[in-house]
Amino acid sequence: MELNAALQAAVWWSAILLLKLATFGPIVGFTRTKRKVVANEEDAKFKGGATVSTSDPVVERSRRAHLNDMENIIPFIGLIFVYAISGAGDAGCVTLVSQIFTAARFIHTIVYLGQVRQPARALAFFTGLLCNVYMAVKVLLHLY
Amino acid sequence: MELNAALQAAVWWSAILLLKLATFGPIVGFTRTKRKVVANEEDAKFKGGATVSTSDPVVERSRRAHLNDMENIIPFIGLIFVYAISGAGDAGCVTLVSQIFTAARFIHTIVYLGQVRQPARALAFFTGLLCNVYMAVKVLLHLY
Amino acid sequence: MELNAALQAAVWWSAILLLKLATFGPIVGFTRTKRKVVANEEDAKFKGGATVSTSDPVVERSRRAHLNDMENIIPFIGLIFVYAISGAGDAGCVTLVSQIFTAARFIHTIVYLGQVRQPARALAFFTGLLCNVYMAVKVLLHLY
Numbered sequence: 001m002e003l004n005a006a007l008q009a010a011v012w013w014s015a016i017l018l019l020k021l022a023t024f025g026p027i028v029g030f031t032r033t034k035r036k037v038v039a040n041e042e043d044a045k046f047k048g049g050a051t052v053s054t055s056d057p058v059v060e061r062s063r064r065a066h067l068n069d070m071e072n073i074i075p076f077i078g079l080i081f082v083y084a085i086s087g088a089g090d091a092g093c094v095t096l097v098s099q100i101f102t103a104a105r106f107i108h109t110i111v112y113l114g115q116v117r118q119p120a121r122a123l124a125f126f127t128g129l130l131c132n133v134y135m136a137v138k139v140l141l142h143l144y
Numbered sequence: 145m146e147l148n149a150a151l152q153a154a155v156w157w158s159a160i161l162l163l164k165l166a167t168f169g170p171i172v173g174f175t176r177t178k179r180k181v182v183a184n185e186e187d188a189k190f191k192g193g194a195t196v197s198t199s200d201p202v203v204e205r206s207r208r209a210h211l212n213d214m215e216n217i218i219p220f221i222g223l224i225f226v227y228a229i230s231g232a233g234d235a236g237c238v239t240l241v242s243q244i245f246t247a248a249r250f251i252h253t254i255v256y257l258g259q260v261r262q263p264a265r266a267l268a269f270f271t272g273l274l275c276n277v278y279m280a281v282k283v284l285l286h287l288y
Numbered sequence: 289m290e291l292n293a294a295l296q297a298a299v300w301w302s303a304i305l306l307l308k309l310a311t312f313g314p315i316v317g318f319t320r321t322k323r324k325v326v327a328n329e330e331d332a333k334f335k336g337g338a339t340v341s342t343s344d345p346v347v348e349r350s351r352r353a354h355l356n357d358m359e360n361i362i363p364f365i366g367l368i369f370v371y372a373i374s375g376a377g378d379a380g381c382v383t384l385v386s387q388i389f390t391a392a393r394f395i396h397t398i399v400y401l402g403q404v405r406q407p408a409r410a411l412a413f414f415t416g417l418l419c420n421v422y423m424a425v426k427v428l429l430h431l432y
Contacts, residue, residue, distance in 0.1 A: 011374050012428070015367070018363045019425075022363040024359075042404070046407060070214070070358070070362070071168075071210070078158055078221045082159050082162075085147060086155050117186050119190060133167065136162055136163035139156075139159040143159075215309075215358065223306050266334075269313075273313070276307075280304075283299065284307075287300050
């Protein structure tokens with residue numbers, strides 16, 4: 001299957017963002033190991049000395065950062081493809097929106113885990129959101 | 145890239161549902177601001193007078209509504225595309241399933257946030273679920 | 289729209305995994321009914337005798353299993369498609385990665401719900417993760 005330039009850009013940036021998303025689970029897992037806090041009894045038995053808890057502040061923070069990534073990256077993946085295949089955006093637009101979004105989401109994670117003071121995280125969040133809303137509106141106007 | 149009618153319908157309805165999904169995060173955020181309940185200490189510092197809590201009933205309700213949307217809309221986006229590109233459904237079928245699903249999910253959100261008595265939410269949920277299961281089964285039978 | 293063999297394999301395995309994902313919500317719901325533990329007051333009114341709680345260990349375990357499926361299956365769906373359409377993987381590779389991943393995720397669910405002792409769940413999890421990371425890296429190297 002031949003890909004046009006816009007679709008190829010969508011594939012490239014999707015792969016980067018999906019790699020980020022897929023590796024966030026293990027990061028939460030390593031945080032659990034480091035904090036010796038697990039969610040299941042069978043995990044506590046396996047990792048001697050770990051406590052079963054779902055309220056460790058550091059672990060819960062990393063879980064919220066992960067969930068926020070899911071809530072934003074997954075709509076992005078869907079939208080960048082409908083944006084590219086509908087022709088609402090050309091290769092340059094797909095690349096630009098993807099670069100802004102990817103930068104915003106990496107900054108969001110760093111700011112969230114690093115507990116940087118607000119409005120740093122809010123700005124990163126709204127930048128990513130704006131990319132998603134922009135693409136959805138463009139696609140709807142383009143096909144209307 | 146030229147889109148056939150079925151794929152174009154899938155793109156259109158995906159854009160609407162992804163727009164709904166992407167804007168649900170900020171709705172939860174506004175609920176937090178209104179209830180003066182935040183999840184992180186740096187947010188409490190930024191919004192003077194807010195309390196750090198993950199147990200406010202109104203905020204948690206909106207979070208569950210959001211999560212339920214993710215659990216259902218995301219499989220739908222995947223399925224409507226495999227349904228359209230596999231040829232298991234033509235443009236009319238793609239549109240009809242999308243309309244039913246979209247209506248069901250908007251009703252689900254209104255009923256959930258408005259705390260309408262059951263089985264209103266259950267009916268909306270199962271209507272959406274049925275659309276997803278229907279498409280998956282159709283695709284599998286079509287390709288088998 | 290004609291599908292090449294790689295894309296057809298991606299469609300087939302996506303349909304199976306999306307069916308698994310879409311039906312996990314109701315499984316959590318049935319667990320709630322069986323345990324008589326619901327998340328909302330209107331649900332408690334509807335199901336006489338049910339308690340409103342978000343801390344029942346069996347329900348929370350099924351919710352974690354569901355969430356873990358979302359965190360892994362959704363990136364997989366995105367990646368299997370970019371892997372197939374980019375040409376980074378042919379039909380044989382797409383099928384093989386999908387079979388390994390699908391087996392790993394079904395084992396993960398059984399092990400999680402059945403409370404099998406570790407490292408059973410960890411092994412299933414990392415097998416699935418490896419499939420995702422493998423595809424992302426292959427796509428990025430292929431397009432670079």
